[in-house]
Amino acid sequence: MRPRSPVVVLALAAALVLALAAGCASKNGNRSAARQPPAATVASRVILSGNIPRVRAADFRGPTALYRRHVRAKLKVMLRDVARLRSAAAAGDLAGARRAWLAADERYEEIGAAYGAFGALDAAINGRAAGLPGGARSRRFTGLHRVELALWGRSSTRDAAAPAARLTRDVARLRTHVGRIAIDPLEYALRAHEVLEDTLHLQLSGQASPWSGAALTALRGNLRGTQVVLDSLRPLLVRRNPAVVVRADRALAQLSRALSSTQQRGALPRWDAVSQRGRERLAGLTAAAAERLAYVPDIVDPRPARPVQRAFGDQEAR
Amino acid sequence: MRRRQFLTGGAALGAGVALDRLAGRPDAGGEAGAAGAAPGSDPAAALQRRFAFDGPHQAGVLTERQAHAIVVAFDAITSSPAELAEGVRELSVRGRALSAGYEALLGAPGDGPTPDSGVVGPTVTPDGLTVTIGVGASLFDGRYGLAGRRPAALKPMPVFGDDALVAAETHGDLLLQLCGDTEDGLIHALRDLMRSTRGVLAARWKVDGFLPPASRGSGAGRNLLGFKDGTANPDTGDAGLMDRLVWDGAGGTYAVVRTIRNRVEFWDRVARSEQELMIGRLKDTGAPLGRRKELDDPDYAGDPKGDRIPLDAHMRLARPRTAATEGERILRRGYNYSRGIDEAGQLDMGLLFVAFNRDPARQFEVVQGRLAGEPLIDYVVPTGGGYFYLPPGARDAQDWVGSGLFT
Numbered sequence A: 001m002r003p004r005s006p007v008v009v010l011a012l013a014a015a016l017v018l019a020l021a022a023g024c025a026s027k028n029g030n031r032s033a034a035r036q037p038p039a040a041t042v043a044s045r046v047i048l049s050g051n052i053p054r055v056r057a058a059d060f061r062g063p064t065a066l067y068r069r070h071v072r073a074k075l076k077v078m079l080r081d082v083a084r085l086r087s088a089a090a091a092g093d094l095a096g097a098r099r100a101w102l103a104a105d106e107r108y109e110e111i112g113a114a115y116g117a118f119g120a121l122d123a124a125i126n127g128r129a130a131g132l133p134g135g136a137r138s139r140r141f142t143g144l145h146r147v148e149l150a151l152w153g154r155s156s157t158r159d160a161a162a163p164a165a166r167l168t169r170d171v172a173r174l175r176t177h178v179g180r181i182a183i184d185p186l187e188y189a190l191r192a193h194e195v196l197e198d199t200l201h202l203q204l205s206g207q208a209s210p211w212s213g214a215a216l217t218a219l220r221g222n223l224r225g226t227q228v229v230l231d232s233l234r235p236l237l238v239r240r241n242p243a244v245v246v247r248a249d250r251a252l253a254q255l256s257r258a259l260s261s262t263q264q265r266g267a268l269p270r271w272d273a274v275s276q277r278g279r280e281r282l283a284g285l286t287a288a289a290a291e292r293l294a295y296v297p298d299i300v301d302p303r304p305a306r307p308v309q310r311a312f313g314d315q316e317a318r
Numbered sequence B: 001m002r003r004r005q006f007l008t009g010g011a012a013l014g015a016g017v018a019l020d021r022l023a024g025r026p027d028a029g030g031e032a033g034a035a036g037a038a039p040g041s042d043p044a045a046a047l048q049r050r051f052a053f054d055g056p057h058q059a060g061v062l063t064e065r066q067a068h069a070i071v072v073a074f075d076a077i078t079s080s081p082a083e084l085a086e087g088v089r090e091l092s093v094r095g096r097a098l099s100a101g102y103e104a105l106l107g108a109p110g111d112g113p114t115p116d117s118g119v120v121g122p123t124v125t126p127d128g129l130t131v132t133i134g135v136g137a138s139l140f141d142g143r144y145g146l147a148g149r150r151p152a153a154l155k156p157m158p159v160f161g162d163d164a165l166v167a168a169e170t171h172g173d174l175l176l177q178l179c180g181d182t183e184d185g186l187i188h189a190l191r192d193l194m195r196s197t198r199g200v201l202a203a204r205w206k207v208d209g210f211l212p213p214a215s216r217g218s219g220a221g222r223n224l225l226g227f228k229d230g231t232a233n234p235d236t237g238d239a240g241l242m243d244r245l246v247w248d249g250a251g252g253t254y255a256v257v258r259t260i261r262n263r264v265e266f267w268d269r270v271a272r273s274e275q276e277l278m279i280g281r282l283k284d285t286g287a288p289l290g291r292r293k294e295l296d297d298p299d300y301a302g303d304p305k306g307d308r309i310p311l312d313a314h315m316r317l318a319r320p321r322t323a324a325t326e327g328e329r330i331l332r333r334g335y336n337y338s339r340g341i342d343e344a345g346q347l348d349m350g351l352l353f354v355a356f357n358r359d360p361a362r363q364f365e366v367v368q369g370r371l372a373g374e375p376l377i378d379y380v381v382p383t384g385g386g387y388f389y390l391p392p393g394a395r396d397a398q399d400w401v402g403s404g405l406f407t
Helices: A008-035 A040-048 A056-091 A094-118 A121-125 A144-152 A156-180 A184-204 A215-238 A242-261 A276-293 A308-312 B011-023 B043-048 B081-099 B183-195 B239-245 B262-267 B272-279 B314-318 B364-371 B375-379
Strands: B068-076 B129-137 B173-178 B201-210 B253-262 B335-341 B347-357 B380-390
Touching: A040 A242, A040 B380, A056 A094, A056 A156, A056 A184, A056 A215, A094 A121, A094 A144, A094 A156, A094 A184, A094 A215, A121 A144, A121 A156, A144 A156, A184 A215, A184 A276, A184 B262, A184 B380, A215 A242, A242 B262, A276 B201, B068 B183, B068 B347, B173 B183, B173 B253, B173 B380, B262 B347, B262 B375, B272 B314, B272 B375, B314 B364, B347 B380, B375 B380
Parallel strands: none
Antiparallel strands: B068 B173, B068 B201, B129 B173, B129 B380, B201 B335, B253 B347, B253 B380, B335 B347
């Protein structure tokens, strides 16, 4: 996720302008009303959801506060993981350093839903070599995956020392900043499925952790992060569309069970060590969960409603 | 991901216009933007070709090949037999709708993700689509309690001597063969079908196929070796013949799918006469060697030593035209495919071989056995595919393909 400047006020203003423009446009559109979908269906949909007050940006205060606490708690643990990573690397303990790295990486993936708010610090902690000039050789390649390159790609604790020290500083800095970070409500609601979209795109494609193959621990972290977001929005969602919540819960539980059953002697295997069928199953259930969670954002969309006609439009001339 | 970025600043108007274009609003992109066709000359009529989804047999078997195909194999990923049956049923529900065409729901505010991808716009035309559903032997292992339901002649595709199968591109629990008149129509159908079975089926491998346009000339189309291919196919209009060669007693059939890469650069460096002796036909007209027209009888009886058409020519081995071998014939319905290059920079293209028969062991495999070691094998490399059973068609809109296997 790239950083995004949360300009809610501007956004709402823009939406209002759009809505007004749409209102004007729809007057012209009325003459083709005969070809519109049955008006009753359209209207009843809106009235149904209109019976319950629309979610306002202020309604997100509780959920995002809860989420911020989650982030702080995770960063606290991650800081300890990173400290272990550093001392193991200093002692030349490759196995210990790898264990600590896996723990730290999973912790960071649990935070998931807030990356966009972390700005440059996210890139410093979790940036990938892709997109940097020179790739993994770039001096701007820092953080978890730079350490991963050292520990797995080069099997070297010495090479890990400097990036691990830098990682410690960046995680510490993030932790002090995190209390002041603004979380955009719209952005936050989108994370309900976007965390798992990232899992599919970056982790299960093997891109994010090419050297350690740590896609499944990341998936486990992402799953927990998604769960926190969903749980925090649950009160807002349940009274507006309980079915969506039930389906999302079921899909997440299914994925969680499949992930647990993938463990071998208590640990998740490398992604590239999982059989084709195993990969299909985990990726497929991740996609299925994302599909269910994708219905969350619209339910809690804090922007003013746009006129219905805009979304339907005229049928293409036939 | 910044897909709602249009809310901030100057991007707003541009995105608004784009959305309106997608929804086909004439007043958003200018009055001229969505001008309709003149009455009486409807250019969209070509998209209205329609094949019935329901019937005693599935469509897409005897159906004359449409211009485009997508063949995808899936693996079942659900842990629930009921969910699996529901997913397979959904393939028929959606396949039937997609083959008939409908007004697409592009979504309404507050309703979440757009129900239809919108790839073909708000009106989904039939586009000559056929959706053909098959099941692989692996579906009948212990996972779903289907072990006793395996169709009699269904087994995993064996490895033949000249094969170079890639595991990730071979076999599968389920097969979808989408054929149609338009490429975007097929992609629309594929995305719809996959979306509605998410969590139940995961794609295992996929190959896109195409045909030469009919306007290239009469007779069978050419494969990527530059030869006419399919001339000797059994006549699909002969119902009795189809019952003997293709359909089993229930109205189903067995599909043999093989991705057969052609080493086209190597082939292009082979003299024409050598090519013709390997195939058994003339390169230009497609006539059997020593004959004048494509459909002429090769007259093997008059050439017992292979002086005219070598005994190991592909065509002669595949179909010797003896009384004993005519019952082994298969109905070929393949497509050409093309997909990228390999590490040596060689083109990855060839034949997406699809054939239907009553019993692969008594038909396809016998033919395949005769072809083992043929001279042509240096130029073709089978890399994937599988055996699948295509159940009989759905009786009506309440029925679904495969219902007999699950209930």
